[in-house]
Amino acid sequence: MPMRDQTDPGTTEPIPSRLLLGYARVSTDDQDLTNQRAELHAVGCTKIFSEKITGTRRDRPELARMLDHLRPGDIVTVTRLDRLARSTRDLLDIAEHIQSGGAGLRSLAEPWADTTTPAGRMVMTVFAGIAEFERSLIVERTRSGRVAAKARGVKFGPRPTLTHVQVKHARQLIDQGDHTVSEVAKLLGVHRTTLYRAIAR
Template identity: 70%
Template sequence: MTNKPTSGLLIGYARVSTQGQDLAQQRDTLREIGCTRIFEEKISGAKRDRPELGRLLDHLRLGDVVMVTRLDRLARSTADLLHIAERIKDADAGLRSLAEPWADTTTPAGRMVLTVFAGIADFERSLIAERTRAGRIAAKARGVRFGPPPSLLPEQIVHASQLIEVDGKPVAEVARLLGVHRATLYRELEAD
């Protein structure tokens, strides 16, 4: 957000999750506070593609302020909120939530709160990645195998090995007998 004085517009965004819900209350509240344009959607917040939100973000101009009745109408997660707030900031516009007065990027305090949220979200992603990595290491140590299940059972691999090494059968014929591709049989024999 620049420090230049601007005369931007208040632009509202209203969303409900299902077709059966009504946007009237959000619309009325946004009109009462002076929104000159309101973008409305009846779509789940979990949907990545929200056409009206995209149009709103493309419509923003210097000094505009996006108004929402509650942040959960705008974003489905902290990461999503931060992404949308960044797009709003890139347009030199602001964001305000009526239900969460601390979420006001038109003020230094509001921008600081959003910056703290960004740091917390990054920290949370790091913790999740570390726990996932540690969990995989512990699972591997317990013998858990990742990836798709093996194509052949251990006794089938032993039998295939005997057919090839002792009986002299060609790998292609043994693979056909076991109902697997020749490359699969080679891979399983090498892993054994």
């Protein structure tokens, strides 16, 4: 007869133990991961994912492996938050991914960033609100700037591929009848349609 797990007398199946997963990162190959790994080992991390890659990149293989490895109840631990993310938005996205999997996040250098506690979750919620507020301000400033620029006569959209001088020269070549539109377009290094649009303006 199977033994009951002592931590849960209501089940005959053992409950998977919580894992402390560490993540360590440095930006360049000549930097050392030893200190970060030692700190993470010291607090009980049983598995540490480490890599040498800039934090501005989202395609970090070891970070992806760690997130895939997460199970409910696990806790991701970093020595500092800037080892995990280089922007508030990036941090919140990663923290949300961790939380959606039923896991937690904590930083040794920033004890307030501990989503396993109510206070830590509240702080991250405030951060999310601030990030959304900042994003809204940027959108509003951009919109207001475009409106003001249009009022001054500024035109938006892609810049013309051909300069005014090139278009004038192209018209002359075509009007002389010595060259076709296709030949002139090839001479200028643009598609025939692009040249048609330019000389039609």
